[in-house]
Amino acid sequence: MKFTELKNFISEGGGNIFLLQGEDAYFSGKAEEMIKKAYLQMPELNFASFDGESLKGQAIQRLTDALSAFPFMAEKRVIRVTEFYPSETDYEKYLKPYFAAFPQTAVLIIVNSASKKGAADLKRKAGISYVDCGKADEEEVTRWIYLTLKRASVTASAEVCMNIARYCLCNMSRVSIETKKIIEYKSDGGTLTQEEADDLVYKDADYRIYEMTNAVAAGNYSLFYEIAQELTERGMDGMSVLNSLFSYMRNLSAIASSRMSDSELSKIYGMKEYGVKRTREQARRLGVERAENLCKVIYGAIAGVKCGELTPDSAYRMVCSQIFFAQ
Numbered sequence: 197m198k199f200t201e202l203k204n205f206i207s208e209g210g211g212n213i214f215l216l217q218g219e220d221a222y223f224s225g226k227a228e229e230m231i232k233k234a235y236l237q238m239p240e241l242n243f244a245s246f247d248g249e250s251l252k253g254q255a256i257q258r259l260t261d262a263l264s265a266f267p268f269m270a271e272k273r274v275i276r277v278t279e280f281y282p283s284e285t286d287y288e289k290y291l292k293p294y295f296a297a298f299p300q301t302a303v304l305i306i307v308n309s310a311s312k313k314g315a316a317d318l319k320r321k322a323g324i325s326y327v328d329c330g331k332a333d334e335e336e337v338t339r340w341i342y343l344t345l346k347r348a349s350v351t352a353s354a355e356v357c358m359n360i361a362r363y364c365l366c367n368m369s370r371v372s373i374e375t376k377k378i379i380e381y382k383s384d385g386g387t388l389t390q391e392e393a394d395d396l397v398y399k400d401a402d403y404r405i406y407e408m409t410n411a412v413a414a415g416n417y418s419l420f421y422e423i424a425q426e427l428t429e430r431g432m433d434g435m436s437v438l439n440s441l442f443s444y445m446r447n448l449s450a451i452a453s454s455r456m457s458d459s460e461l462s463k464i465y466g467m468k469e470y471g472v473k474r475t476r477e478q479a480r481r482l483g484v485e486r487a488e489n490l491c492k493v494i495y496g497a498i499a500g501v502k503c504g505e506l507t508p509d510s511a512y513r514m515v516c517s518q519i520f521f522a523q
Contacts (some may be wrong), residue, residue: 218329223369248280281315337361349385407507434512452479
């Protein structure tokens with residue numbers, strides 16, 4: 197289920213074993229809070245936490261023993277285990293029989309940031325309620341920003357909300373912080389303008405690299421230079437800017453020239469399908485051939501610095517001149 201479906205799932209009876217899996221710390225943290233609020237009483241006596249790395253083989257019995265302990269003056273005992281990736285053998289031996297007769301006095305919360313090769317696929321196991329805590333897509337995040345601002349009596353257009361989501365790369369931890377900042381700034385309510393959003397919301401460095409690439413496609417040297425200056429003021433030197441630009445351009449070229457589907461590429465690059473689609477659109481604006489040529493130019497400049505043939509500053513200037521002034 198999606199994070200947004202968890203509240204209803206719990207209110208309708210829910211389950212006893214929850215797997216919160218995904219890289220978005222905001223979703224996993226809020227999901228854990230929601231489960232604890234529903235089931236946990238007297239946490240100082242009825243809550244325990246384990247590091248999943250320490251639970252291998254017979255050590256898994258420490259977890260099942262904790263789950264079997266009777267709650268103190270409460271209906272449930274809640275156990276959390278983080279980064280828990282049991283092997284298929286360990287699952288079959290220690291967990292499957294226990295989960296089949298799971299005690300009604302216990303709730304287990306498994307918090308995993310990702311799946312792990314060679315580990316049992318817990319989200320497909322019987323009795324486990326899987327909550328997707330991966331990054332939300334742009335539409336979901338935009339809707340969340342819009343509704344959260346609306347509840348605080350702040351009106352914002354869909355376009356402004358979408359831009360905020362993009363500035364934060366749809367990272368809900370970042371989005372929640374930036375949205376809270378906006379609500380505090382607009383404490384008297386009213387309408388949030390795009391200019392206010394641009395002044396208030398910190399733009400992620402990766403998003404600025406994305407904007408730099410758009411500036412290249414548009415031949416806008418002033419914007420390119422403005423973004424590069426902003427990144428260096430944040431602590432990135434010329435080489436860091438070149439490395440970030442090269443990494444982005446390399447992925448852009450690879451995605452644009454690939455015949456694989458958006459779904460397949462999203463798994464390879466750890467992106468949402470929507471992100472892959474947007475990358476392909478950006479590549480079309482820039483031109484695949486030009487993107488590949490710029491990759492070679494940037495790589496050559498970085499190699500020149502590493503070999504001592506160029507200084508970081510001269511490498512950066514050479515790349516800029518190649519981008520905008522080479523025939």
